[in-house]
Amino acid sequence: xxxxxxxxxxxxxxxxxxxxxxxxxxxxxxxxxxxxxxxxxxxxxxxxxxxxxxxxxxxxxxxxxxxxxxxxxxxxxxxxxxxxxxxxxxxxx
Amino acid sequence: xxxxxxxxxxxxxxxxxxxxxxxxxxxxxxxxxxxxxxxxxxxxxxxxxxxxxxxxxxxxxxxxxxxxxxxxxxxxxxxxxxxxxxxxxxxxxxxxxxxxxxxxxxxxxxxxxxxxxxxxxxxxxxxxxxxxxxxxxxxxxxxxxxxxxxxxxxxxxxxxxxxxxxxxxxxxxxxxxxxxxxxxxxxxxxxxxxxxxxxxxxxxxxxxxxxxxxxxxxxxxxxxxxxxxxxxxxxxxxxxxxxxxxxxxxxxxxxxxxxxxxxxxxxxxxxxxxxxxxxxxxxxxxxxxxxxxx
Numbered sequence: 001x002x003x004x005x006x007x008x009x010x011x012x013x014x015x016x017x018x019x020x021x022x023x024x025x026x027x028x029x030x031x032x033x034x035x036x037x038x039x040x041x042x043x044x045x046x047x048x049x050x051x052x053x054x055x056x057x058x059x060x061x062x063x064x065x066x067x068x069x070x071x072x073x074x075x076x077x078x079x080x081x082x083x084x085x086x087x088x089x090x091x092x093x
Numbered sequence: 094x095x096x097x098x099x100x101x102x103x104x105x106x107x108x109x110x111x112x113x114x115x116x117x118x119x120x121x122x123x124x125x126x127x128x129x130x131x132x133x134x135x136x137x138x139x140x141x142x143x144x145x146x147x148x149x150x151x152x153x154x155x156x157x158x159x160x161x162x163x164x165x166x167x168x169x170x171x172x173x174x175x176x177x178x179x180x181x182x183x184x185x186x187x188x189x190x191x192x193x194x195x196x197x198x199x200x201x202x203x204x205x206x207x208x209x210x211x212x213x214x215x216x217x218x219x220x221x222x223x224x225x226x227x228x229x230x231x232x233x234x235x236x237x238x239x240x241x242x243x244x245x246x247x248x249x250x251x252x253x254x255x256x257x258x259x260x261x262x263x264x265x266x267x268x269x270x271x272x273x274x275x276x277x278x279x280x281x282x283x284x285x286x287x288x289x290x291x292x293x294x295x296x297x298x299x300x301x302x303x304x305x306x307x308x309x310x311x312x313x314x315x316x317x318x319x320x321x322x323x324x325x326x327x328x329x330x331x332x333x334x335x336x337x338x339x340x341x342x343x344x345x346x347x348x349x350x351x352x353x354x355x356x357x358x359x360x361x362x363x364x365x366x367x368x369x370x371x372x373x374x375x376x377x378x379x380x381x382x383x384x385x386x387x
Contacts, residue, residue: 023106028123031319036278053123072136072280075128076118077106 014088018066018081020058026078029053033070033079039063042070111135111145113165121156124318126277126303130224131160133280133301134195137287138166148191151180153205156231156305157197157224174204177212180219188362188381191220191291198225198239202258206238213267213296217361220290221298223260226305234308241344245312259341264298265354266337271297272354274340276325277304279350286352295360302348315345 007013020041027049034042034056041064045057056079058064064081071080112135121127138148150168152161153176161168167190171179180192194201201209201223212219227244229235234247239260243252265272271293275283283301290297304310304321315321325348332340333351340349359367362381369377 021106026118028118030124030317032124032129032322035319035322069280071107072132072284073129073278074132075121075125077108077112077128077132080106080108 010091013091015091016066017084017087017089018064018068019084020061020064020070021080021082022055022057023078024049024055025051026076027053027055028076028078029055030075031056032073032075036069036073038067038069039065108132108135111138111165112163116163119163120159122305122307122318124304124306124322125156126226126301126305126318126322127157127160127224129277129280130222130283130301130303131163133283134160134193134222134287135164136280136284137291140284141288141291143191143291147189148193149180149183150193150195151176151183152194153196153200154231155197155200155229156226157195158200158231160195174200174206174208176200177205177208177219177221181208181212181217184217184219185362188218192218193291194219194221196221196223197230198223198227198260199229199237202260202263203238210263210267213264213269213298215361216268216270216295216358216364218294219296220287220293221264221296222287222290222301223298224301224303225260226303226309228305228309228312230305230308234312239342241342241346243344244309247308247312257342259337260300261298261340261353262337264296264300268296268358269298269354270295270356270358271299271352272337273298273352274300274302274348274350276302276329276348276350278322278325279329282350289352289355293355295358302342302350 042056043059044054066081066083148166150161150164150166152158154173161170176194176196180194184192227240229237236246236249236253239257240253261272273286290299304318306318329348329350331351332349366379
């Protein structure tokens with residue numbers, strides 16, 4: 001990532017890491033999380049849940065930055081992130 | 094490793110403590126925006142760190158009316174259009190409660206329209222969240238007082254020809270002290286607006302534009318709720334403090350969103366105590382803890 005000005009507190013900044021939890025049986029396959037994930041982590045899977053919907057799957061789960069947007073947008077309370085502090089990386093200068 | 098074990102093994106959704114999980118999954122259609130709005134309310138309540146025993150949710154009839162049944166709070170599912178009168182009585186009887194009315198446009202604006210304007214006129218300390226999906230969704234897609242001109246519905250198959258209400262103008266001109274409008278896509282701004290509305294003493298009105306996939310989008314051939322979300326993404330214009338005469342919504346037009354009104358005005362209980370003092374002097378005992386119950 002390029003900055004137009006290097007942030008003064010760049011040594012203290014860390015890229016957050018999140019672990020995705022998808023409750024597949026509750027999903028109705030609306031695709032809000034897939035469309036609006038800013039890091040493109042999700043994609044609708046080929047598998048079916050018992051209601052016949054395609055729940056999302058994480059195609060590159062390491063990219064998740066725990067922004068919680070999928071959790072906020074999901075109308076069915078079927079996806080959430082948990083922050084993993086141990087895996088946070090330094091911001092590259 | 095400093096990872097907390099209980100955090101990693103947590104299997105339940107963080108919103109679950111605010112939801113009645115025996116009723117989930119809810120009945121709302123796939124790509125409906127109502128679940129997102131409920132998440133915004135739950136997030137707002139969580140961030141405000143309110144004592145949840147002192148929060149009550151009241152809703153009327155309709156798709157949105159089911160929110161009262163899904164939230165794990167003191168809640169009441171009233172008859173059609175009467176969410177605000179019930180909430181008003183609850184607030185007057187227990188001024189210490191934070192009463193939130195969460196209902197739809199057909200419930201609050203058409204059948205409960207008179208209750209809305211008079212409660213706003215009296216500036217009763219309520220928070221009204223009105224989810225506007227432009228149609229009576231639960232009963233099969235009839236034309237609502239918010240359906241834009243030329244939009245199709247089950248009872249206007251050749252296009253609606255009635256002028257719709259401009260909800261922020263209606264609420265503000267009736268006397269609301271806080272008026273905001275966001276779409277179901279603006280979850281974080283909506284959460285902030287709900288937080289501000291709950292903390293604001295007086296009548297606060299938040300309009301939420303939400304996609305209705307099964308009826309409004311299908312009858313107008315607009316695709317799914319996800320396509321409507323993309324439409325909101327491309328066509329929402331943030332205009333804080335805009336002239337409310339210009340924020341009406343035409344069919345598939347630009348949607349002006351933002352915080353339109355945020356003013357200070359004495360609430361109903363404040364005015365009641367003032368009036369009592371004026372009439373009876375020292376003999377009058379103020380109601381609601383002496384400070385209007387806020």
